[in-house]
Amino acid sequence: MKKIAVFTSGGDSPGMNACLRAVVRTAIFRELEVYGVYRGYEGMIDGDIKRMYTHSVSNIVQRGGTILKSARSKEFMTPAGRKKAYENLAKHGIEGIVAIGGDGTFTGAKIFFEEYGIPTVGCPGTIDNDIYGTDYTIGFDTAVNTALAAIDKIRDTAASHDRIFFIEVMGRDAGFIGVECGIGGGAEFVMVPETKTDLDSVVKDLKNLRKTKTSSVIVVAEGDDAGSADVIMEKVKTKLNDNTKEFKVTTLGHIQRGGNPTARDRVLASRCGMAAVDGLLAGKQNCMAGVTNQEVVYTPFQDCIGKEKPIIPDHLELIKVLSI
Amino acid sequence: MKKIAVFTSGGDSPGMNACLRAVVRTAIFRELEVYGVYRGYEGMIDGDIKRMYTHSVSNIVQRGGTILKSARSKEFMTPAGRKKAYENLAKHGIEGIVAIGGDGTFTGAKIFFEEYGIPTVGCPGTIDNDIYGTDYTIGFDTAVNTALAAIDKIRDTAASHDRIFFIEVMGRDAGFIGVECGIGGGAEFVMVPETKTDLDSVVKDLKNLRKTKTSSVIVVAEGDDAGSADVIMEKVKTKLNDNTKEFKVTTLGHIQRGGNPTARDRVLASRCGMAAVDGLLAGKQNCMAGVTNQEVVYTPFQDCIGKEKPIIPDHLELIKVLSI
């Protein structure tokens, strides 16, 4: 193997740049040529591909976002799109690919590999942490810390006013961000997609809590089965029927995708990036480089996408016990 | 004067604790007894008043929110409510009052002074900066920096995806937060209540900008005449009619009220707090202690509430020039 390509795809996550830096520098250290594909599969189809050097990734380890930019590509879902992409890679003599992204990215990479056979190794870049085969995904730790800093601020004002705050965090299909924010933010309740939300029970507990606490924080993952934070707030307000309290909603939104990556995300991103290149050189393909139990592991894309990754069981217990 | 009371009222703002600390410690340094009234006028009516000591305000200079809590009081708007409040203060022998809050707080303080004659000096505690008689209000600088940090994060993700982001910041009646965030965040446009928003002109400029820039950030104050950020985004999207771009909205919300106060807010809060007590001792009443042109000044409540405070004129020009 002499030439590899690297790209970022899907929703961006903090640490993608640190991962990219690791891919580029490891490749050069191992005496490979490395090419950056801009805007994910979209740029692969458009031939937006440039040689990268050591200095191309200087001073980005600490930056949010991705200097290669990211996009979602409809055209890559078509055989014609993938053919164009292949031809562009072939033109540059690319013999291996590192794909940084989430499950959409890996789904595309798997199909592309099956059709064209260019060895591909993925790196788990998504804030949602919903990828099987790695304890944490790149960006998750930063997103949780960003959300938590926001919750800390809201607690200041909640406590000053005796308010009940509903805070919506990211997580359309997975409650990892919600659960860690709930524990770390000292939330009274956490509502996540993985568990059935019973608002009557919440209201009952809330009434009990209100005897000892004057303000409450409730963390809601955007994908909760009981609805968005707005909807849940209205329902709880109606059910609780307590005019002495104010009910407020804050939807944290896109701030959770940006920001300088945390130490943990930079280290994870660096390990995955190096492991992806070293994996390619060792003959790995159609799989993702992740870190499980502190060690680098390679997991077939099929499992990354298809297998379920559960919330750590004691975490929900923690929220219940610690919110008294 | 031997005994004074202090309270925080209205929406809380970062730095209220630093101000409270300054009031308490200055009072004790000047050999006064000082009492804290909890939950603003509400606690004054309920008699929720406690003696404060040096150590009561230890380790709070850096904390958001207010340890005295805050509330809005409907009962204080009635003569009967104010009578109860007066009786509670009289019971403790209170001869002077420091009121920390915004225009609602000062309106109440002014009426109360006119009816009962207890000398009162205010401190400008509100994130909105819309109080005449002080260059900045306590909490404004922190709110702007919090919003700006959020905008920086959103820029990371906006730039990674070629997106147009509409970010709603606080400011129902005043655009100070919006304007400073716009300049500091490198926003392409800022929409504030003080100026007429012309969406057609924005769309025209946006089309021009799109030739050189791939992502844009538009800051919207919540009180803008063209509507909320959601509404404006929909209108711009329709008018721009460009399917190659994604349009996103983030409403920053209550995070802007919390957080550790900045240096500037702590210093301002400390100055105003000391000046309020020293003002009472010097015979000031029915006025606010603020800082203008780096000096402490006392402004009648009437002017604080009634006079307009304009945005610094070159600020709107700055946004226009720097967004090219």
Next chain:
Amino acid sequence: MKKIAVFTSGGDSPGMNACLRAVVRTAIFRELEVYGVYRGYEGMIDGDIKRMYTHSVSNIVQRGGTILKSARSKEFMTPAGRKKAYENLAKHGIEGIVAIGGDGTFTGAKIFFEEYGIPTVGCPGTIDNDIYGTDYTIGFDTAVNTALAAIDKIRDTAASHDRIFFIEVMGRDAGFIGVECGIGGGAEFVMVPETKTDLDSVVKDLKNLRKTKTSSVIVVAEGDDAGSADVIMEKVKTKLNDNTKEFKVTTLGHIQRGGNPTARDRVLASRCGMAAVDGLLAGKQNCMAGVTNQEVVYTPFQDCIGKEKPIIPDHLELIKVLSI
């Protein structure tokens, strides 16, 4: 078991409060009485012990330091001191102990248990991460992120001036902080106690790097065998003998011990705190509750203190490869 005591001891670390909160609330949830011992073993000897309630630990999950305070106790190293400590605990009917601290704390706890037999479970509270039996210690993640934020700032000024910066981070016996900061901060070199530092080799590499890079950051753990950052800087400066460059040293110092704990530290602290109480109830004693491979594990104090915890092997390789 009806009554337990909890204390923090040794150097404080961010997350101790979150751990304490978890101990107190879990104990109350499990219907135990819980007592806080102030100032570690020192307060145990002085009888500085108070009943704790749910609200005693409200609003501390996010706070650095420890509300129980910490101290190092010489008297506890004597049999007479430990006897006093035991008598004070006996007076309150304490039947179980949770000890939050590092290896000094656990050494004391082990001896005390062997002498007096009160079941004790520890929680790993130290920024250094040098405790066997847990992947990470409480406070480590925060310390690394604090140091990293400082390194990011120094990189700004280093890059503006073409400087070589030597940054000393904490770690008298262990290089965990140094290594993670080195990877995360994009350092050119990392010097830690676990490896022999060869300054001649560093100077040689530095000369090579200087051809492509104008500024460099070198992270030095305080316990490195080649000396403190000051000493190393002087040696490198002499050996390199390049008058075109400026050499600067920054010793980060005690800022690494404070600050709001990160999400990871809050979650870890909460898990360990709950596990310590549940461990006591399940008959555990003379051991520490830690988290390894995402699961709670109990490790005998003997092993926590005595067994070596190595740096993750690929981490040193990462620094070498990524600094090109």
Next chain:
Amino acid sequence: MKKIAVFTSGGDSPGMNACLRAVVRTAIFRELEVYGVYRGYEGMIDGDIKRMYTHSVSNIVQRGGTILKSARSKEFMTPAGRKKAYENLAKHGIEGIVAIGGDGTFTGAKIFFEEYGIPTVGCPGTIDNDIYGTDYTIGFDTAVNTALAAIDKIRDTAASHDRIFFIEVMGRDAGFIGVECGIGGGAEFVMVPETKTDLDSVVKDLKNLRKTKTSSVIVVAEGDDAGSADVIMEKVKTKLNDNTKEFKVTTLGHIQRGGNPTARDRVLASRCGMAAVDGLLAGKQNCMAGVTNQEVVYTPFQDCIGKEKPIIPDHLELIKVLSI
């Protein structure tokens, strides 16, 4: 005027990039050509000068350091050096200069203007705030907030251990950073170059304070007449002679120069940058654009360098009163 040059010089400060962006974009908006000179006067002598465009300053408003880099130049102090610098500017047809830096920068600019007559306007870029003619300098607010965040962290650990902490902040000739950090950080004492430090009096007050407070924070500006923080700590320790307390020193160092600029610094930098260009166009020369009493003012370099800028008088009183 058709072509202007801009450079940053002296110690870098956060906000220099925001200022540079404002200079470049205002120049282009006013239809000037603008050239960036790298590494200050050094690059002017070396001819390291490049045309700048709108996009050259994209996405830097929030970045610490200076993308033009900075340096101190000995050669520029010689007539021969300045002649080379002039010839390089002449080669590019430069008719006006914006100089971003502190008093060293302005001293050079003044001499250069007097010798070669190219109109020059300065912008006050230094963290020290010791420039007459502007209420604040660009970078000061960020430096204070960085130092204050560090002091907050140290307070966490100081309070957990009953320690006396001496924290050295920047300020060789001026105590502005020290004073604002002292007020904002709730320091018990602040020692700055502008006032005579009387350690006997400090020790006496410290003994009194120790009756009510268990931990203390003392802020020392690096240029204090009583010595560095290390030296002062040793003296106080000897004089106080209290073995029950631990004495610690932290020297904050270069972290104070880096980091993302605060809102206030970005706005100030933007105003000064625009005013510098507009000043050149309006015929200003040999002067600095600053902001006093919220308005842009131009002050002759001579005054900026030569006139004293005193600490706001009530600030020292504040520290004394509020530390009880």
